[in-house]
Amino acid sequence: MKNSVQKNNSIEEIYSKYSPTLLKELHILTRDGKLNQDSRRKLKQIDHLIQFIHPLIQDVLSSKGQLNLVDFGSGKSYLGFLLNDLICQHQLLPYKIIGIDIRHDLVTYCQDLAKRLSFPQMEFLHLDVSQAVNSNSLPTSVDVITALHACDTATDDAIFFALSKKTKHIVLVPCCQAEVASLLNKRKSLDLKKNSLTEIWRHPLHTREFGSHLTNVLRCLQLEAQGYDVVVTELVGWEHSMKNELIIASKSNNISKKNIAKNKLFSLISELGIEEICQRFMMPEATT
Ligand SMILES: C[S@@+](CC[C@H](N)C(=O)[O-])C[C@H]1O[C@@H](n2cnc3c(N)ncnc32)[C@H](O)[C@@H]1O
Structure with a gap:
């Protein structure tokens, strides 16, 4: 399993990979195009994670010709939107990125943003992770699941979902x-x-x-x-987050x-x- 990624890109190199419109919508760039100081850490962390997820997405697309990815405890869905921007929307195969979160306000925010940016392949569901396995709103076949700092036992519920669906790749950054x-x-x-x-x-x-x-x-x-x-590695250095253990299972x-x-x-x-x-x-x- 591949688990070596480049760690030392400067923040300027990282943000230049993404669409400025999206970065502004996510408030990573300010209106006048400057990097928001508070969001540097988040962008660096998610970009680093995306480098691990990229080959997994390519693997599914090349073997199956389509992709369903579900992000558990998606919050404001920085991960989903940046994944979509960098990888998914630049290829021709059908795919879906679905974020689920227990917070209604965040789900509505992400639904509105996806609509405004014309990303019909992105969906957001107001759902408790523990109920996901019984939900008819999710596809029966899910190829990749991610759970980034999903609180408490939500990571375990995401694992339960993935095992039930025989998901090929599981990417976890557990919370407490x-x-x-x-x-x-x-x-x-x-x-x-x-x-x-x-x-x-x-x-x-x-x-x-x-x-x-x-x-x-x-x-x-x-x-x-x-x-x-299973590969266990570090998401980013301790200076960025106290919860930086990355577990990738294929x-x-x-x-x-x-x-x-x-x-x-x-x-x-x-x-x-x-x-x-x-x-x-x-x-x-x-x-x-
Ligand atoms: C720390 S935030 C992380 C958000 C996002 N993954 C990120 O890293 O930016 C945790 C998110 O998980 C959601 N969450 C916690 N427990 C959940 C559950 N049981 N079902 C669905 N969402 C849950 C919270 O509402 C919150 O948005």
């Missing part, structure tokens, strides 16, 4: 997730006497950080157990790797005594 940390916390007094490794999460701040790290480890094992090759179906990952997933959960979390990392019944 409190579920695992709260289970570690619950068992803390029991566990601390047992094993010096439990020192890793004794202090509350460490419980939170280790819980978050462990959640991502479990997500990777879950994806590998379902036949995905379907490969290597049976022996699947079984190893499944066993590791269950042993890890059991060794940490957090069996209550098991359901979260189970395989959904595929719906396509």
Whole structure:
């Protein structure tokens, strides 16, 4: 799996790749064409992510001749609009970029913007990520899913959706997730006497950080157990965001790797005594 991208483009080089009209609409450029200081970080981060997503989109378009991409917790959909601007609208094959978000105001904002910019291939739905798998508004076949800082368990719901739809490529930049940390916390007094490794999460701040790290480890094992090759890398440097872990999973179906990952997933959960979390990392019944 390709995961090397250029990291050091200057901000001027980055913004020159995109349409100035779009950058103004997204308030990344001011009305008089200057770069909005507050948006520099966002543009750099999303441009970096787009470099990882580009080959995945090309892979789907060349193998399938069309593309459905769903962005979970799309917010103002910087990612969707910039992807559309840089990659999708310059090729002739049919595609759809669909953003879903629980916030009605953001969905309306994005719908209006897509209409104003004449992007009929972009759709925005007011939908809770946890309900996406049962929604008739989404296509039955989804090739790429993205979830960029989708809050708390929304990342897990996006994974559940992708596994149900047998989505080929999954791109995640997880946000904070409190579920695992709260289970570690619950068992803390029991566990601390047992094993010096439990020192890793004794202090509350460490419980939170280790819980978050462990959640991502479990997500990777879950994806590998379902036949995905997984790459974990950095989205951008720490100076830009505290949540910069990028997980890219692509379907490969290597049976022996699947079984190893499944066993590791269950042993890890059991060794940490957090069996209550098991359901979260189970395989959904595929719906396509
Ligand atoms: C931190 S913002 C990230 C927005 C965008 N992905 C980005 O990186 O610019 C998280 C977004 O996820 C949305 N969100 C959180 N939980 C959600 C859920 N359960 N279903 C749908 N959207 C959700 C929020 O409304 C918010 O717009």
